[in-house]
Amino acid sequence: MNLRPANKDEVAGLLAAAHVKRARIGRLDLGAMCRVLEHAPEDMTVTVEAGITLAALQQQLAPRRQWLPIDPPLADRLSISDLISGNISGPRRFGFGTVRDHLLGVQVALADGRLVRSGGKVVKNVAGFDVMKLFIGGEGSLGIIVEATFKLLPLPETEHFVARRCDSVAEARRIIDDVLDSPLTPSVLDLHNVGCEPGDFQVVAGFSGAYEDVDWQLAQASGLGFIESTTLDYERVFWNQPAATVQRHSVLPSRVTEVIGELGGMEFVARAGNGIVYHRGSTSTPAASSIGALARRLKETFDPNGVLPSITGA
Amino acid sequence: MTPPHETAVITPAMVAALCAIVGTDGVIAGDDELLVYECDAYTLEKHLPGVVVLPRSTEEVAAVVKLCAEHHLPIIPRGAGTSLSGTVLAVTGGVMIALTRMNRVLEVDYRNRRALVEAGCVNAWVTNAVKSQGLFYAPDPSSQSACTIGGNVGTNSGGPHTLKYGVTTNHVLGYEMVLPDGEVVWLGTTPDGGEDVDGYDLRGAAIGSEGMFGVVTRVLVRLIRAPQxxxxxxxxxxxxxxxxxxxxxxxxxxxxxxxxxxxxxxxxxxxxxxxxxxxxxxxxxxxxxxxxxxxxxxxxxxxxxxxxxxxxxxxxxxxxxxxxxxxxxxxxxxxxxxxxxxxxxxxxxxxxxxxxxxxxxxxxxxxxxxxxxxxxxxxxxxxxxxxxxxxxxxxxxxxxxxxxxxxxxxxx
Structure with a gap:
């Protein structure tokens, strides 16, 4: 059963009740908790209720020419709570980083119903234990994020994407290496085969920032064979398919093309600069973790009564 | 366990046992020599450690920590001692583990923009080692010509360029840590692994913990392209x-x-x-x-x-x-x-x-x-x-x- 708490105190109340009953809590729909609580444009920080979708947040920041530089797929359906809990990222992570680079503080409802804060609201905070990091990618297993504070960036003046087609992984490798060896500072460096002829690939580079910088980079990139103007539509196409779950590999960036070679023509999108490959089809085996015992102790400490789901891959 | 603020006793037998692990030239037990280690750059408070050891490898650190665990002796790791907050004060005495002899840049992976360094490696040495390739290590505390990467991990250091580039936690992909019982674990991205690691971000949770979760021995740092x-x-x-x-x-x-x-x-x-x-x-x-x-x-x-x-x-x-x-x-x-x-x-x-x-x-x-x-x-x-x-x-x-x-x- 889906529960739809109206505010963080109701979230805490539901958890406290489940804790007493030692019952697993059902999936919470935080959609009613969707307010921007505080946007300080001059400080470039924002505090939100965690049920707001990323798209709605971006929409509210845009009039002040600011944004949270995280661009996961399906942002109009993705709550901030799920964004953080899943540590979800998108193509611009090559230029802007991931959730942990932008999150300043969280308020979390713990498994026993306590509301606690970690981190702060200022742009730099290194005092005390950085407990907040445990909730990033924690899949809601240690607590439910009810509020979050982020640091923001100015919206880029302009943004442009260019592509270069190639017909072998070896050629893709050379093109990617050329970009990495050049003075270019792309915000996106992807490799994909979405909508390509069988055996073909596209390397996509994106440039974000001041007009002068983007123009200069486009000229440089065309010298590397990036002459075709493009968009990030392949992202939308890839993530919008109802087909099988997406598999993810995280490898050394230099090994991305090797992994793709092993996929045998399967549809994929890869963050070539970060070493992340997403594909549909055969399942990958999660890497064994040497720190499983530490992870289990954390889980037992935060959620002794098993109210919250367990985390995968730990 | 030593009660709080009661100074742990270091016996001659303990000093001998430590010498057996790190060699006699790796142990400092004389009162006058120990004075160097009584504080960091926060000089208002001072505590003498019982003994200081200067290990040369992760194995030596692990052996020292294990020995201390068996004898319920407090340990405190120390880098260059440049912190301004009393981070490395041996409040209850005990065994101070100074990482300054483990100071090498072990590997630089230019293609993947990362470097593996020992915890005692001086911050500025990392950039010095890679700048010919147009890369640098971004966190730049004012003490960067002396402070160590391990100390930076301990305090989650920033510097003037934090404004744009972030603090240590944004630039450390993973590290090796000796836990309080002597077990050696790797937290976060491994030197030959991908940057997204499944499970809890234990690496992130222990950065800035001032050595209270363990002793960091090797660190995998992110390198970034130097501005044009x-x-x-x-x-x-x-x-x-x-x-x-x-x-x-x-x-x-x-x-x-x-x-x-x-x-x-x-x-x-x-x-x-x-x-x-x-x-x-x-x-x-x-x-x-x-x-x-x-x-x-x-x-x-x-x-x-x-x-x-x-x-x-x-x-x-x-x-x-x-x-x-x-x-x-x-x-x-x-x-x-x-x-x-x-x-x-x-x-x-x-x-x-x-x-x-x-x-x-x-x-x-x-x-x-x-x-x-x-x-x-x-x-x-x-x-x-x-x-x-x-x-x-x-x-x-x-x-x-x-x-x-x-x-x-x-x-x-």
Whole structure:
């Protein structure tokens, strides 16, 4: 059963009740908790209720020419709570980083119903234990994020994407290496085969920032064979398919093309600069973790009564 | 377990056992030699460790930690001891593990932009090792020519360029840690692994924990491309208020400088006396504003910054004419704490962050505190982050000054 708490105190109340009953809590729909609580444009920080979708947040920041530089797929359906809990990222992570680079503080409802804060609201905070990091990618297993504070960036003046087609992984490798060896500072460096002829690939580079910088980079990139103007539509196409779950590999960036070679023509999108490959089809085996015992102790400490789901891959 | 604040006893047998692990030249047990390790750069409080060991490998660290665990002896890891917060005080004595002999850059992976270093590797050595390839390690604490990467992990260090590039946790992919029972684990990304790691971000949770979860022995750091160009400006203001407002306006205009630092009059005078850069002695405050990135847009950004400074009544805005002048300017800024000796025998500093928009208010408050307690408080700090470092000057030989220094520190 889906529960739809109206505010963080109701979230805490539901958890406290489940804790007493030692019952697993059902999936919470935080959609009613969707307010921007505080946007300080001059400080470039924002505090939100965690049920707001990323798209709605971006929409509210845009009039002040600011944004949270995280661009996961399906942002109009993705709550901030799920964004953080899943540590979800998108193509611009090559230029802007991931959730942990932008999150300043969280308020979390713990498994026993306590509301606690970690981190702060200022742009730099290194005092005390950085407990907040445990909730990033924690899949809601240690607590439910009810509020979050982020640091923001100015919206880029302009943004442009260019592509270069190639017909072998070896050629893709050379093109990617050329970009990495050049003075270019792309915000996106992807490799994909979405909508390509069988055996073909596209390397996509994106440039974000001041007009002068983007123009200069486009000229440089065309010298590397990036002459075709493009968009990030392949992202939308890839993530919008109802087909099988997406598999993810995280490898050394230099090994991305090797992994793709092993996929045998399967549809994929890869963050070539970060070493992340997403594909549909055969399942990958999660890497064994040497720190499983530490992870289990954390889980037992935060959620002794098993109210919250367990985390995968730990 | 040793009760809190009761000093652990180090027996001759224990010293012999430690010598068996790290060699006799790796153990410091004489009282006079131990004095070096009684504090870090926060000198108001001092505690002698019972013994200091200087291991050369992870295996030696693990063996020392295991031995200490068996004998219920407290351990405390230490890098170069440059922290300003008492991070490496051996409050209950015990065994201090100094990582300074484990100081190598082990591997550089240029293609994947990462380097594996030992915990005792000096921060600046990392950049020195990779800059010929156009890369650098971004966190740049002012003590970077001495402080260690392991110490940076322990304190989650930042520096002037934190404003744009973030702190240590944003640049450490993973590390090897010896847990309190002697077990060796790797947290986060492994040297040959991908940057997304399943499970909890234990790496992130233990960065900044000041060695309380274990001893960091090897660190995998992220390297980033060195900016193509820099424009470093020096804005000269009549008042701290004007300079603070300029900081707010620069950030508010959507400009993200690489660094944005403020020095008030007192510190500027001390820095000038020490390093002769040519700072004005009568200015209320100066801002060091560094823009970095692609060359194409830097002129436009610099013009914007100059205009904002002028609008806030800057008396003068100078642009560093070449790399050498830029390096000189940064040398002055990063050695500012060293110039304090010209003003006072001792100082303590607070390290706090306020919203950037509250800087003027906070600076006025510090000024009032200075008057109220009769102690001079110069300020040199990361204005772009709102990260203040009020330096409270006192003389430790005067108990009343010590009392006032602690009291005003508390107030701030």
């Amino acid at each position: 160009a820099f424009k470093t400006l020096l804005g000269v203001f009549e008042t701290v208020d004007d300079a603070s407002q300029a900081v707010s306006d620069i950030i508010g205009a959507g400009i993200v400088p690489g660094a944005l630092e403020m020095m008030d009059q007192l510190i500027t005078q001390a820095v000038e006396a020490a390093y002769h850069f040519g700072f004005p002695l009568d200015a209320g405050a100066v801002l060091i504003i560094e823009l970095d990135g692609l060359a194409a847009s830097l002129d436009k950004q610099a013009a914007q910054v100059v205009e904002i400074c002028r609008k806030n009544r800057a008396r003068d805005v100078r642009i560093a004419k070449d790399d050498q002048e830029r390096a000189e300017l940064w040398k002055c800024r990063k050695r500012a704490f060293g110039a304090i000796g010209r003003l006072s025998p001792n100082f303590i500093t607070q390290d706090g962050v306020v919203p950037r928009s509250k800087l003027p208010e906070m600076m006025r408050f510090i000024q009032r505190c200075s008057e109220e307690y009769g102690l001079r408080i110069p300020n040199v700090f990361h204005a772009g982050d709102g990260n203040l470092h009020p330096l409270i000057l006192y003389d430790e030989r005067d108990p009343d000054q010590v009392r006032r220094a602690l009291a005003v520190s508390d107030d701030i």
